[in-house]
Amino acid sequence: MKGEDFVGYLPERVQWSPDSRYIYFSWNPDHELVRSMYKVETATGKISKMTDDEQKSRVYIDTYNDDHTLMVYSKDGDLFLYNTKTGSVKQITNTLESESGPEFSGDQKQVIYSVGKNLFSWSITDGTTRQLSNFKSGSEKKDSKASSQEEWLKNDQLALFEVLNERKEESELSKEQLENLKPERPLEIYVGDKDVFDQKVSPDMAYITYRLRKEAKHKNTEVTHFVTESGYTTQSPARSKVGIEEDTYEMGIYDIKNDTTYTLDTKEIEGIYNKPAFLEDYADGDFDPKYETPREVIFHGPFFSKNGNAFVDIRSQDNKDRWIMLLDLASGKLTLVDHQHDDAWIGGPGISSWNFFPGNLGWLADNETIWFQSEETGYSHLYTYNIKTKKKKALTKGDFEIREAKLSNDKKYFYLQSNKVSPHVNHFYKMPVTGGKMTQITSSEGQNDVTISPDEKQLAVLYSYSNKPTELYLMKNSEGAVMKQLTNSTTEAFDAYSWKDPEIIRFEAEDGAKVPARIYKPEKPNGAAVIFVHGAGYLQNVHKWWSSYYREFMFHNYLTDMGYTVLDIDYRGSDGYGRDWRTGIYRWMGGKDLSDQVDGAAYLVKEQGIDKDRIGIYGGSYGGFITLMAMFTAPDTFQSGAALRSVTDWAHYNHGYTANILNTPVQDSIAYAKSSPIYFAEGLKGKLVMLHGMVDDNVQFQDVVRLSQRLIELGKKDWDLAVFPMERHGFVEASSWADEYRRIYELFEETLKKEE
Secondary structure, eight states: OOTHHHHOOOOEEEEEOTTSSEEEEEEOTTOOSSOEEEEEETTTOOEEEOOHHHHHHOOOOOEEOTTSSEEEEEETTEEEEEETTTOOEEEOOOOSSOEEEEEEOTTSSEEEEEETTEEEEEETTTOOEEEOOEEESBOOOOOOOOOHHHHHHHHHHHHHOHHHHHHHHHHHHHHHHHHHHSOOOOOEEEOBTOEEEEEEEOTTSSEEEEEEEEOOOOOOOEEEEOSOSSSSOEEEEOOOOTTOOOOEEEEEEEETTTTEEEEOOOTTSTTTTBOOGGGGGGOSSSOOOBOSSOOOEEEEEEEEOTTSOEEEEEEETTSSEEEEEEEOTTTOOEEEEEEEEOSSOOOOTTTOSSTTSOOSEEEOTTSSEEEEEEOTTSSOEEEEEETTTTEEEESOOSSSOEEEEEEOTTSSEEEEEEOOSOTTOBEEEEEETTOOOOEEOOOSSSEEEEEEOTTSSEEEEEEEETTEEEEEEEEESSTTOOOEEOOOOOOHHHHTSOOOOOEEEEEEOTTSOEEEEEEEOOSSOOSOEEEEEOSSSSOOOSSSSOOSOHHHHHHHHHHHHTTOEEEEEOOTTOSSSOHHHHTTTTTOTTSHHHHHHHHHHHHHHHHHOOOTTOEEEEEETHHHHHHHHHHHHOTTTOSEEEEESOOSOGGGSOHHHHHHHHOOTTTOHHHHHHHOGGGGGGGOOSEEEEEEETTOTTTTHHHHHHHHHHHHHHTOOSEEEEEETTOOSSOOOHHHHHHHHHHHHHHHHHHHSOOO
16 A cells, blocks of 8 residues: 555656657656656657756746747746747746736737736737736725715805916816826726636737626635644634535626726526526426526636637536627627537536536637537537538547547647547547548557647657556657657566456446446455445546556455455446436436446346355445445445445535535435435444545545444444544555555455355
8 A cells, every 4th residue: 555655656747848859747766755857858768857957947838829939938927938949938027926827919929918917918029018907906986976065165166266266277287188198008997896817818909808706705614633743733724515605707898999898798698597407396386497587607718719709618607508609899799609508517528517617619720610529419529610601510429528629730630539449448539620530549558648749740648558557658640650668667566466457347237227347356256245436426447547546456456366356337427438427426426326336236246156245345535425325225235335535415515516416405405315325324234434534625524423423323333433633535644545455454354254
């Protein structure tokens, strides 16, 4: 359980130098206290550790101009301009304030960037800086209105005394002259108690768009630290719980020429008044499917074409709808391009299940075609929409997913990551922007995580296989090219063991679905089995690459050596298998995701000769939750279970994740009651061990404490709780990992091993 100290420190965080000569990456081949940055010269394959001076002078790839002759980037809060032809770097700013988000203007003559709330421009030709916006918090100060009595006295004074009239006129003329002499400044835009962010300027510099956020008040949780330097307990702030009042958002537009502002109106958006379908379950009498007011939304964009066309990505705050809409900056008119609706929740690769990210989208080179991803067919695929012909076109189709999509520099091709060959492998592809053949570039079975060189001639590939940890490879960006391995990271101790390549199988679930799983078969089976439940829910662990659960992978090898058969299931809700699999847990976590484990146990008994009374289950986070549901609601299937860092009551988890799947506790109490283990604790029969970090700020320690109290009150005896005072959700210390997995192994030895 020593983690990287045993396996080796694998390369990660791959980046290219702008001239495509070097690959930078994080590595630690000598097992030092911390990782360092390394670079490899692509021409020779020579690897060297970067010095402090090299890291300070390093150029970061950021935003190129249209012809890729210049690149602007931010570093340590300052801006720099890189010349791709000469390799020279010019520092644009050197201030104590932080400049960020640099981009080239539409005419390519200026660099646009943000400082705090406002946008600025820097002229590439003469170096002048100009402030483009003037956003201010609070409200504009206005002169107090005189009372009728004060107004009467003033008018009477002016009527009586000529000198007062003359002096008033002189003062007003002087003020007018001074105003006329002042340089032109951007309009003061007061945003009240709202935050302004994500300011963008249109290519013609005529409009500035901005987003506004009004923060909602809600209560946050705190995490108590018991082992501290001071010897006293301390508190650290943590997240809120699901069902909070959410922040609200608007998108504003500043018309620079006319010095006016307005915010986008959502009232005419298709479906904006629609209620979620689940609310019908709570209707008292006839169900009204419409709200009286528009649903709250979150705006993304605008996304500008080179000639100034614009579209926005709009997500409903309940994440049931996504609208891609053309935006007329002059009028604020929104015109529908594509409406995606999901009764469960919007999500999938290249789309994002978190409505604060817009997903993969943009413009093609013709400035009239928008590209985006959608799960319209049940799998995430690539689409285009022409704003002139109003025609939508599917560029890819089939029972596979486009995992990532990126345009080539010349915008003639898409570079794609996809599981087209199999749900269990990922490859890199090239495809014309008009669609057609997806040319497969990588060929090695497993995970091919590609970073393209700036000149698009080479690929840096983080490649791994089921039992072969990730290494850095280099290859040409062409079909049939051979990968050259650059790093060797694994230790002698790791290499000395013959790690198993688990077989990928499918078994039939109770509803007829074919459930994917990895099975570890022992040479000498002892008749017992362990089912592992991966975490996160929406994650894939049945695949042919090095797992993020590599400690569990090694533990499964050990269990197999001890005679146990191990089954690792991509249950309903897992990533990699399309929309229906992704949303199969909607409104019932602990439903199909749990029955897939029960059906997996039946498969082990029927097909692998496992004793039905000698099956255990374990997992962490979401896997811990499923373990609890298994022990409480399927106690005759599982003899024992180990639940690590488990959610015990979904009403106490975070909003962003939970509300997608179960809505909110106030709106959908049925879903929470069906899905939370704490309500089923009376069903415990077998032996349960719960393990939890006390400073877990994700699934908080309170979860397991509340369940423990419930088990005490129910008089349950066959359960234990192990706590780890200095560990968060993801354990760090090898001693904690070792203690945790010793307890899990001892549980299975005690409960599953047949007495001699």
